[in-house]
Amino acid sequence: MSDIKPITVALDTSASPLLVAVQGNGKIVFRRRKGIKQERLLFPVLQEALSACNATLQEVHRICIVRGPGRFTGIRIALTFASMMQYLNQATVYGTTLFEILRRQVEPSASFRRFKKQYSNGVLGVVLHAFREEYFLQIFDGSDSIPVWLSREELLSRLAGYKRPLFLAGTDKEGADLTTLTDGKYPLAASKDCRVQPQTLLSLAQDETLQTGALEPLYLKPARFELVAPL
Numbered sequence: 529m530s531d532i533k534p535i536t537v538a539l540d541t542s543a544s545p546l547l548v549a550v551q552g553n554g555k556i557v558f559r560r561r562k563g564i565k566q567e568r569l570l571f572p573v574l575q576e577a578l579s580a581c582n583a584t585l586q587e588v589h590r591i592c593i594v595r596g597p598g599r600f601t602g603i604r605i606a607l608t609f610a611s612m613m614q615y616l617n618q619a620t621v622y623g624t625t626l627f628e629i630l631r632r633q634v635e636p637s638a639s640f641r642r643f644k645k646q647y648s649n650g651v652l653g654v655v656l657h658a659f660r661e662e663y664f665l666q667i668f669d670g671s672d673s674i675p676v677w678l679s680r681e682e683l684l685s686r687l688a689g690y691k692r693p694l695f696l697a698g699t700d701k702e703g704a705d706l707t708t709l710t711d712g713k714y715p716l717a718a719s720k721d722c723r724v725q726p727q728t729l730l731s732l733a734q735d736e737t738l739q740t741g742a743l744e745p746l747y748l749k750p751a752r753f754e755l756v757a758p759l
Contacts, residue, residue: 534552534587534589534590535550535551535552535553535581535583535587535588535589535590536550536551536552536588536589536590536591536592536730536733537549537550537574537578537588537590537591537592537613538550538551538591538592538593538726538729538730538732538733539570539591539592539593539594539606539609539610539729540593540594540606540724540729541566541570541593541594541598541602541603541605541606542594542596542597542598542599542602542603542606542626543598543599543602544562544563544564544566545560545561545562545563546560546561546562546563546566546569546570546573547559547560547724547726547729548560548561548570548573548574548577549577549726549727549729549730550574550577550578550580550581550583551581551730552581552583552587553581553582553583555580555581555582556726556727556730557577557580557581558577558726559573559576559577561573564599564602566602566605567601567605570605570609586617588613588617588619589617589618589619589620590619590620590622590733591609591610591613591614591619591620591621591622591733592621592622592623592624592729592730592732592733592738593606593607593609593610593621593622593623593624593742594606594623594624594625594626594629594724594729595607595623595624595625595742595743595744595745595746596625596626596745596746596747596748597625597626597656597658597664597675597746597747597748597749598626600747603745603746603747604745607743607745610623610742610743611743614743620739621739621742621743622732622733622735622738622739622742623738623739623741623742623743623744624729624732624735624738625675625746626654626656626724627654627656627664627666627668627675628732629724629725629728629729629732630654630697630698630717630721630722631652631654631668631697632728632731632732633697633717633721633722633725633728634652634695634697634717634721634722635652637717637718637721639695639715639717639718640652640695640717643693643695643715647692647693649692649693650692650693650694650695651667651668651669651670651692651693651694651695652667652668652694652695652696652697653665653666653667653668653687653690653694653695653696653697653714654666654667654668654675654696654697654698655683655696655698655699655700655706655709656698656699657698657699657700657701658677658748658749659749661679661680662677662678662679662680662749663677663678663679663680663683664676664677664678664748665678665683665686667690667694669692675746675748676748677748677749680709684709684710687710687713687714694714695714695715695716695717696710696714696715696716696717697716697717697721697722698717698722699722703723705719705722
């Protein structure tokens with residue numbers, strides 16, 4: 529019988545700070561490190577967290593990664609690491625998005641439950657700042673809607689034109705809340721629920737539906753050449 533202990537690792541390399549969480553041997557350890565050179569930060573931080581759990585890289589057999597949206601290079605770091613562990617350790621890989629993570633954190637919250645009690649047909653929208661005056665949006669209304677990339681004006685227009693009550697979660701520039709962006713027109717999730725929590729990432733490593741497409745990056749903003757209309 530194998531004496532290898534199954535260890536779960538969860539990573540968010542989509543932006544700064546880097547988040548590494550490790551679960552195993554009765555412990556949960558997580559570390560955050562600021563910096564954009566995450567290719568240099570990942571292994572020292574991961575080794576520190578593994579050591580705190582009395583575990584090694586060879587014992588990692590479950591991995592949950594954030595596959596977007598975010599920095600192109602950052603997302604590739606997590607995807608590359610997960611692919612390596614899948615090959616070397618036969619680890620099971622789970623891939624999720626920032627939209628799904630925030631949904632999992634916000635929907636059980638007291639503020640969202642109060643919103644749903646008041647507006648039974650109300651839904652959750654997740655807004656994430658992308659770059660300059662650009663944003664990402666996904667509305668969880670049961671219609672399998674996909675996340676989209678929008679200018680600030682397009683975002684505000686889409687929110688204003690939506691026919692059902694909206695409860696918003698997410699972040700504006702520099703991680704600020706959405707109050708200024710939305711001019712206080714919508715109820716907002718608590719700041720703590722709009723930041724990726726290690727326990728949420730680790731719990732998603734139990735969701736079998738997240739194995740499908742786990743290693744497919746979510747890049748929502750098209751490349752510059754894709755924005756040029758063909759002649």
